[in-house]
Amino acid sequence: MILIAAGQLAQVLGWYAFGFENWRPTLYAYVLWAICLCWGQVLQHGEHGKRTLFVLPAALFVISLTVFPLLFGLIIAFSDWNLSSPTGRQFNDLDNVWQMWADPFYWNAMLNMVWYVLAILVEYAIAFGLALALNAEIRARKFFRVAFLLPLMLSPVAVSWMIGKSMLEPRFGPIARLGRLLGWDDPSFFGNPWIAKAAIMVMDAWTFIPFMMIMILAGLQAIPKELNEAAKVDGANGWRAFWEVTFPMMLPVSITAILIRIIFKLKLADIVINVTSGGPGGATDTVTSFIFREYRDRSNVGYGTLLAMVYLVVIVIVMTVLMKLADRFARPRT
């Protein structure tokens, strides 16, 4: 093992001497090293090493693709690095931080994320209703399941054209036509900040409601039938049976579904990039789409990375708090 590490180090030093044109050999060296590490485990520890072999490849893979970039990201986050400028990377201390502090669009994007996350509650209510309907005794269940699942399968980019660009088109789109029919004179969806935000929310909800619905449906099907029957016998009507039996039973599943949904929501970008590119006036911007444009329009790698890092810290804090809360909340009440 040590031999390989030493060999690798020599190789690293060698590159500077020989001057490879890129760092691709490092990658090969890493793969080689990983294979040797796995093999070494088996040779050194025998049976125990063979067990390690199950987890090791995945662990090495994940570490190489997240930990290295994250560390690397920490370095470039504190530098002024514009890929299109010839000067290359230069440290600029905390300049990026001050710039971020004074960047109204970034904080605006953060605030938008709060609104987007709050929309999950509405999505949850709709998904729950649909799951209840699917769980009822109905015909053509298979058809409805496939139909309901479909939005989740479609790529957000295609969805942003199909719905955002054509169906919501103010002149010829069918929804705009419907709006005009209902007496809305000027059905432009991406002019008014709040309507634009709502439109993005609706599109995202359209894609992801099936996901929550399926999780809730799985939860509903796991509830023993006897419980509802017992409630009926005790004289509870449908409404009360739902609130006193079904809903509390569904609490853990609901919380899992909502948490996962929040995680996905925090990554929301594709639709925003392709439909509004953040407009009007940043009203629909998400953090991800904002950083995407920061890179694409200004190739500002350093600043963009800092924004992303701050976002990561915020997400980790928020998710930790939410999980702690969920843990306390989901504990079954006896």
Added chain:
Amino acid sequence: MTGPSMTTPDTQIFHDSPIDSAYRARWWAGRVAVYGLLILWAVICLFPVYWTLTTSFKMAPDVMKGHMVPWVDYSPAWLGWRSLGLSPDTLGDESTVRAEFLKRFSNSAVVSLASSVLAVVLGSLAAYGLSRFSYKFAWMRNADISFFFLSQLILPPVVLALPMLVLYKELALLDTRIGLILLYTLSVLPIVIWIMRDQFSSIPTELEEAALVDGLSIWGAFLTIILPIALPGMVAAFILSLVLTWNEYFFAALLTSTHANTLPVMVASQTGSQGISWWSMAALSWAAILPLIVIGVVLERYIIKGMAAGAVK
């Protein structure tokens, strides 16, 4: 019709009491509400797909007049598909757009298939190890290692994107399919591990113990006994990964430019440039989502299974 006494209403024995009819009315109301909701939502789900398909056969006046139903209020034409080079009359000819489309399509297919296979292999191994053996790596135990894998799900892609961009530039992986495959594998790995852990923990350990007694090694038992049982879970994880990677846009938009860009990137780049030529955009979008619709209809069972895993513990 056996006798007159049966047909006369006077002889009817069981009358609906008012309570019964109230109950029946409520039952019917419930039915109508449930089916009404289901049908309404099915329309909401299917209409955009229908709209896109029909729009790809429309001509400019049809788009502007808002015609909806083919053959009834407009006559379908191959306009959109001709611009893609995929209509019957242009299928034989050379078409640069079609070549472009097919190249993107094959990029998407290669990238999503390869990364899904890789993720399922790595993920299944890790999930199996974590569900069966206890590990100690420095201060990390099984629960910590699991959390390490699953926490990748929280990591927003944007955090990795820019460092990756620079890193890939140095590694000469920018605009290559390998680069995308690696990143996509990373992004679906937590989901695969999540599903497979659920799957493996539902298989009783006695099975391997019996196999070990019979003289199989750990890996032998895993490959010959456990894997076939866990196959449905693996298929579910594979399909889910396939869908997610096929649809991925963010990394593809950042990390590819001419050689390796995938179908979503092509769709997105056409969105801005084509103005109002809806028919060709509609055809392109529809061609991009067609594989997913097929997968969704055929393999719906596995997708639901995959997503429901872990929901119920």
